[in-house]
Amino acid sequence: MMNTTATFVFVLFFVGVTILGFIAAHWRKGDLAQLDEWGLGGRRFGTIVTWFLLGGDLYTAYTFVAVPALVFGAGATGFFALPYTILIYPFAFVVFPKLWSIAKRHGYVTAADFVHARYNSRMLALAVALTGIVATMPYIALQLVGIEVVIGALGFSTQGFVGDLPLIIAFAILAAYTYTSGLRAPAMIAVVKDVLIYVTIIAAMIVIPAQLGGFGHIFSTVPPEKLLLKAPDAASLNGYSAYATLAVGSALALFLYPHSVTAILSSNSGNTIRRNMSLLPAYSLVLGLLALLGYMALASGVKDMPEYAQYFKAYGANFAVPALFLHYFPSWFVGVAFAAIGIGALVPAAIMSIAAANLYTRNVHREFVNTNMTPEQETNVAKLVSLIVKVGAVVFILALPLTYAIQLQLLGGIWIIQTLPALVLGLYTRVLDHRGLLIGWATGIGVGTWMAVSLQLKGSIYPLHLFGYVVPGYAAVWALIANLIVSIVVSVLVRVLGLKRSDDRTRPEDYLDIVEG
Amino acid sequence: MAHEATTGTGQPRNKHWLWLLILPWIGVVWVPFYNKIEPVLWGFPYFYWYQLLWVLISAVITAVVYKKTKALPSGRKNGGAR
Numbered sequence: 357m358m359n360t361t362a363t364f365v366f367v368l369f370f371v372g373v374t375i376l377g378f379i380a381a382h383w384r385k386g387d388l389a390q391l392d393e394w395g396l397g398g399r400r401f402g403t404i405v406t407w408f409l410l411g412g413d414l415y416t417a418y419t420f421v422a423v424p425a426l427v428f429g430a431g432a433t434g435f436f437a438l439p440y441t442i443l444i445y446p447f448a449f450v451v452f453p454k455l456w457s458i459a460k461r462h463g464y465v466t467a468a469d470f471v472h473a474r475y476n477s478r479m480l481a482l483a484v485a486l487t488g489i490v491a492t493m494p495y496i497a498l499q500l501v502g503i504e505v506v507i508g509a510l511g512f513s514t515q516g517f518v519g520d521l522p523l524i525i526a527f528a529i530l531a532a533y534t535y536t537s538g539l540r541a542p543a544m545i546a547v548v549k550d551v552l553i554y555v556t557i558i559a560a561m562i563v564i565p566a567q568l569g570g571f572g573h574i575f576s577t578v579p580p581e582k583l584l585l586k587a588p589d590a591a592s593l594n595g596y597s598a599y600a601t602l603a604v605g606s607a608l609a610l611f612l613y614p615h616s617v618t619a620i621l622s623s624n625s626g627n628t629i630r631r632n633m634s635l636l637p638a639y640s641l642v643l644g645l646l647a648l649l650g651y652m653a654l655a656s657g658v659k660d661m662p663e664y665a666q667y668f669k670a671y672g673a674n675f676a677v678p679a680l681f682l683h684y685f686p687s688w689f690v691g692v693a694f695a696a697i698g699i700g701a702l703v704p705a706a707i708m709s710i711a712a713a714n715l716y717t718r719n720v721h722r723e724f725v726n727t728n729m730t731p732e733q734e735t736n737v738a739k740l741v742s743l744i745v746k747v748g749a750v751v752f753i754l755a756l757p758l759t760y761a762i763q764l765q766l767l768g769g770i771w772i773i774q775t776l777p778a779l780v781l782g783l784y785t786r787v788l789d790h791r792g793l794l795i796g797w798a799t800g801i802g803v804g805t806w807m808a809v810s811l812q813l814k815g816s817i818y819p820l821h822l823f824g825y826v827v828p829g830y831a832a833v834w835a836l837i838a839n840l841i842v843s844i845v846v847s848v849l850v851r852v853l854g855l856k857r858s859d860d861r862t863r864p865e866d867y868l869d870i871v872e873g
Numbered sequence: 874m875a876h877e878a879t880t881g882t883g884q885p886r887n888k889h890w891l892w893l894l895i896l897p898w899i900g901v902v903w904v905p906f907y908n909k910i911e912p913v914l915w916g917f918p919y920f921y922w923y924q925l926l927w928v929l930i931s932a933v934i935t936a937v938v939y940k941k942t943k944a945l946p947s948g949r950k951n952g953g954a955r
Contacts, residue, residue: 438924439901442931446894449935572916584920585908596904604902627943634935640928648921 358511359682365691366510366698369552370526373545373699377533380540389732391465394538394739395714396622399460403631405543406623409707410632411639412546413619414444414610415553417502417701419643425673427650431582433595435647436602441640443607449633452611453626454783458866460621466711467617467779468719474782476858477790478723483797484775485719488614489745491768492712495613496749499701499708500527504753505671506694509678520754526702531746534706535739539622542706549703552696556681557642560649560693564684568655574648577655592826598817601829609773609832612780614711615704626869646677653680705749713742767808770816770832774800777843783867790858792846800839807831890941897931 384400386393401409419437426434455470464470468488472481504523513519533541568574575583585595610616623629653676658664661683667675681693717738722729729737778793807818808831818831850857900906907923914922 432920435921435924438928442897442901442924442927445935446897446931449894449938450891570916572913575916575918575921583918584910585904587908596908600902600904627939630939630943634932634939637928637932637935641925644921644925644928 359687359690361687362691362694363510365688366506366695369548369692369695369699373548373702374529374533376544376548377529377537377541380533380544381537383540383544388536388538389735391714391717391731391734391738392463394735395465395710396618397539397543399622399624401543401623401628403628403635406619406628406632407635408546408550409543409622410616410619410636412542412549412700412703413615413707414636414704415639415643415700416704417499417697419646420553420697420700421502421505421674421677422498423643423647424650424653424677425675427647428653428676429650429673431578432585433599433602434650435644436599436606437647438640438644439599439603440606440610441637441643443603444610445633445636447607448611448620449630451780451783452620453629453869454867455617455779456620456623456626456629457868457870458783458862460870461866462862465621466614466715466718467612467775468715470862471775471778471782472719472723473861474786475778475790475793476861477794478719480778480790480794480797481719482723483794484778485715487771487775487797487801488612488715489712491772492614492708493745493748493752494768495615496705496708496745497752499705500749500753501674502701503698505674505678506697508667508671509675509682510694523753524750526698527705527746527750530702530706531709531743534709534742534746538739539618539707539710542703542710543622545699545706546703549696549699552692553700554642556693556696557645559685559689560652560681561645564649564652564656564680567684568652571648574651574655578651592819593828595828598828598830601833602817605773605830605832605836606769608776608836609769612772612775613708613768614715615708618707618711618714649677649680653677656680656683658683705746709742709745709749710738712745713738713740716741767813767816769830770804770808770835771801773832773836774804774839776836777840786860787847788843789847789850789855791850791855792843795846796839796841796843799842800835803838804831804835807834887941890938893934893938896934897927900927900930 381388384398386398386400388394392398423434423437426437428434455467458464458470462469462473464473466485466488468481468485471484472478475481500523503526507522512522565571565574585599588594588596611620620629623632653659658676658679659668661679664675664679664682667679678694678697681690685693717734721737722734726733774797777788777796781788782793808816811818811831816831817828818834819826819828820834821827901924907920909920910918912919917925
């Protein structure tokens with residue numbers, strides 16, 4: 357039942373990027389014993405490398421598998437991924453060059469480094485760091501889901517220990533080259549990954565709609581109630597508020613993730629980041645087209661084809677896109693497309709584990725365990741933690757059931773967005789007090805988690821009841837609002853009570869662009 | 874001269890151009906703008922092509938804002954302060 361040709365092509369690409377991953381250590385040679393070099397590639401990536409790195413980082417196996425799966429299962433609501441990626445770039449354009457400038461001037465490696473200096477509060481920095489690490493774990497696990505579905509689709513069993521082996525091998529290789537090459541490895545592999553993704557999506561857009569009788573026919577097979585969002589009625593805002601808050605919440609959360617911050621900080625100037633914000637929408641377009649693969653999967657009827665029945669049973673809607681490729685592409689190209697998904701999982705997984713390792717090293721280990729680390733010791737701790745994080749992710753995915761991978765990511769989003777007041781508002785103003793931000797953060801985490809739990813962790817759309825009217829919305833946004841209110845109220849109280857405020861170790865001019873004269 | 878003190882740093886020029894970046898947010902956050910089937914374009918219901926179109930529009934807007942606000946070296950070429 358194994359698909360030999362596709363497997364051969366898949367393995368070929370996999371071996372290729374593995375070699376690339378180890379070669380990357382010698383690329384733009386730097387002293388890899390420095391955390392700046394291992395964990396941020398020496399902050400030397402220009403516009404093009406940053407474009408590939410951020411694209412490879414933000415548009416992951418999640419993109420390829422879970423977004424079309426959601427559209428396949430839920431229809432128009434799943435399309436929120438598109439407005440989400442539209443909203444990200446204008447926001448990041450304004451905010452994140454500032455973070456880059458201050459990080460460059462002071463040698464910050466993580467967002468929590470900045471928060472620490474800005475508020476002179478190591479507890480607040482710890483909260484930011486731990487949130488980042490904890491939110492990243494399910495995100496890495498989500499990448500593994502992508503690999504697992506693809507390995508299954510190639511005809512291998514993914515049940516039992518033998519079934520887990522390919523996944524374990526893939527991650528062992530990933531861990532080895534991330535350990536030796538640091539951020540340079542995913543930066544180099546990202547180029548291969550992105551080229552494969554573009555090739556695959558262009559081929560899919562040419563081949564599949566033609567076979568299905570054009571887009572008009574594809575849309576006509578979608579049940580009408582799925583084609584649009586449910587309009588508001590007398591009792592509830594229904595699909596409208598859910599869609600808008602999902603897009604807004606996900607967009608605000610994205611660049612707060614440690615792996616996004618790592619990719620941002622590894623670029624070589626604020627202008628490189630800004631330029632990328634107008635170039636990255638190329639990926640959003642691909643994402644929009646990918647989402648439509650969900651409808652193509654519906655129109656093609658792959659779900660009812662007996663040869664795919666066992667896979668849909670095992671992987672659910674996540675199998676929609678692999679089934680579509682298996683059905684319409686020749687075997688060798690199935691290998692290419694699956695390699696795109698597989699490698700698409702490795703790049704972000706590598707960056708995420710590096711980012712989590714940087715956070716642990718800088719904001720937990722150096723602050724609370726060993727305050728006198730040399731740069732070499734710092735890097736060694738980070739390398740070791742990047743290994744531990746990956747093992748953790750593998751255990752996470754092997755122990756948990758494989759349904760609706762996208763919800764795992766949404767849960768991470770509920771937590772990570774709670775660092776927005778400290779980080780993003782902190783880049784602009786010091787009016788909020790560190791105690792207010794800490795209590796606000798705790799409130800946000802509490803409210804968000806409680807909402808998710810009350811939904812039995814099956815979804816993240818929490819119906820808020822306001823004066824008898826129901827407003828369904830992304831729990832992350834509701835929790836962020838609670839966070840902001842508490843942060844502001846406590847900060848005002850601190851002022852009123854005249855409590856001593858903490859120092860600010862940054863200066864206003866630190867936030868300005870660095871310009872090479 | 875005022876800007877001698879900030880050699881090596883640059884302020885984005887014409888910051889008011891940044892306000893343009895709010896347009897994509899208005900365009901896609903207000904769902905009633907586009908939650909409809911008609912007009913259909915090349916088989917795509919309005920809901921879908923409207924949002925895909927905003928990807929392009931927002932890319933253009935961001936590029937324009939980049940050009941207009943690009944930070945220039947505000948000090949002399951051989952920054953004396955360093």
